[in-house]
Amino acid sequence: MKFVTLIALYVALNICNAEIFTALATMKRALYIEKKLAEQLRSYAPLIADKVASEQVAKIAEDYDRIADESLVEPEGYLANPVNAYMLCKRFTTELVDLKQLLTSPALKAAFDDQLYIYRTEMPDREDFTGVIDALLRLQDTYEIPPLHFVDGTFSPAGNSPRMTASDCFEIGKYAYDKGDKYHALMWLLESLSSYELEGASYSMDKILLLDYLIYAADDQGNPRHALNYANDLLALNPTNERTRSRIQDVIRWLHSEIATENKTLLEQNRKIPSQTHLPPIQNKRTLKRAATQEFLNYEALCRGEDLKPNPNEHKLTCFYSSANRDPLLVLAPAKVEVLYEEPLVWIFHDVISDNEIGVVKGLATPLLKRAVVNDPKTGKLVTAQYRVSRSSWLYDVDHPIVATLSKRISAMGNVDLETAEPLQVVNYGIGGQYEPHFDHSRENDPKVFKPGQGNRIATWMFYLSDVPAGGYTVFTEIGVRIPPIKGAAAFWLNLHKNGRGNALTRHAGCPVLSGSKWVANKWIHVVGQEKRRPCSLDENK
Template sequence: MKEALNRSDDGSDVDVVSIYDLLSFAEFYLGNTKSAAMYTEQLLQHYPSHERALSNMAVLNGLKEQSPEQFIDEQLPYYEYDTMNMGEREVYEATCREGRPYPPEMECKLTCFYYNGANNPRLIIQPVKVEVVYLSPNIYILRDILSEKEMERLKELGGPAMKRATVTNTDSNGFYKYAKYRISKSAWFNPEDDEQGYLAEIDQRIEDVTGLTLETAEPLQVCNYGIGGHYEPHYDFAMEGVHRHILDAVTLGGSGNRIATVLFYISDVEKGGATVFTELGLRIPPSKGDAAFWWNLKKSGEGDVRTRHAGCPVLVGSKWVCNKWIHERGQEFRRKCDLNKDL
């Protein structure tokens, strides 16, 4: 990966074949022969006559005959995948490569359904396709929630206005700064910024599907991640008592904490770029036109630490997303509170 970025910086061409070649070499050098074989096979799918890949495949096949155990999938059952004994960096990187299997008691309960917002007139004719991808906390994928024209409009608006994304400075008084753990470009938009009306339609759809008001929500953020672009594990909500100035920045003068996140995928990504939840082992690959939705806060108003998530590095391609952070104020009768801290 580092070598791919270096070649990109010095003006060299970095294409799919080159990256698969470098990944295969790196995995073989680290002793991961199974992964090296996988990347070599993928390279040959793009370029069947690649001489070095053909030669490497012959070597790997020879190793497979001598030591077949090196090529066996060693994915552990769920109960043996112990994140408590792994550092967050290890969990993050492992989940970016492959999500953890669902607990058996959960897998049979994951469902797909059509949702019309309790007979919302705008959703009766065209209900939303919802896929439940995790229980406790509830995480959903809203399939085909954006049209092709809407996604193109978001890119059209975002492209010229983008600047490098920043984070809140935890060492001072809340001013924003650049950070190595968040490499992307972003731009912010309100509905009135789009004279064609697409942003207003998207906001209305978010309200219809979530049942929440956007009166205190943040503007829509459009982001682009190039090769190597990523966002390391973080929470979308601010933790009270840790850094008070961050909470003040997020709550936007009385709007409350970020109660929920809607993350739209407005492009596919050829390799990498998944959204992963490090506490859950959940991996969501980008899927153009879909959106992920989750609650950042429990019904008690307490931040749900299980929603810690990250954007994995983009290895091949370009990742376009946009997100809407919805705040607490105005939701009092839309998502009622609960004294049970576990809900």
């Protein structure tokens, strides 16, 4: 099943640290701030001498107030939409700069700055804005969503997002271009141009600026003829800046030279020279390096629901009730087990954690959430990474009786000893949250693999603490297994062969969240202590 049209996502912002991965409460605060700013701006409007500026400020105040009222009725649903998240961050960043220019009185500007200073730690900033864009582009790539579906709201069946303006599209394209991502830049700049033509007299941005970026983006992606047309269109608008006119004239001469060279090559190859008035579709090749690897392509395909590697032993897969060697915890209430793969062993346990227990775990973890880190293989230090976008915290058995109860349950159902296991790691994946392909076990040549009294990670247990309407699957890229995040269930798999070596088939990933918020709780079980429950093999080849 594909989720191309089921795109919406839970958005969360950690304003203090400029990260986009926290709880809903933080984003809610931004919505309340917008409501307060609306009141402030409404009181400013009559004090502005310039009539046009006064009307514009009054209109902005009205829009802020309306948006806040609509969003706070059902903030979860509102914030589940990536376009709404993007719009909110844009209003607090680029649009806020423009708004301040309308406050012509120094006294009003000072008063507004004082108000913003009060809310500074809870307002989205520029880093939050670019983080939302990065997440949106990540979703666009993974789930193959054309920009138009974001623009017109058809990406979501709920259809509760406003139509994006040319300015909205331009900011995304500009950001991508400025960081060297010409692929996304061209895509969104073209969408900005299309939106501009539909806006009629209510243009949301300067077309000269849009065409200026579009010229370079089109040419950089191998479209000099299209770039020439955009350059001519720009000059036809008679830009008042003489330096801009001179630069574009130089660009046009350069493009003519580039096209002449291309025409010469086409003639030598006996190929037809395209008409400048009837150009072929613009080309735009994805150039992201990691996208060229088969593993990354498999990862994205599995996230989209494509079946890549049929299980040859699918006919042997079963569901059963397990009392795990008649463990006292499971005699009267055996575990419900679904086998997804035999080697490596990958199981799902259904209905293993209650709503009350989930509430306690999330309540304990939320105040402790920090950006998730990974081990840098070069330095051995824990660092943040773009391939793991989430926030996490750690809970110990002594933190709460329910945490201790869950540990006992994991031990019983997984038939594992937890004496050397790690604490419970609680993870929240928000807007575009993901964890790209990785292993849970350490590499054999890593000096930290066999820590004294602990050993490598033999198994992984993962509670799913929330339903995720779309996206957020756990996928195994080497065997094609996809595990849906179902609230109350838990995934369990063995990371090592019986000889103690890492199993390469356990490479797995967490797909970007498309709709809702993904909460999981991981327990990593280590080798030491499993001698009786899961003894190693005497055959080094097993």
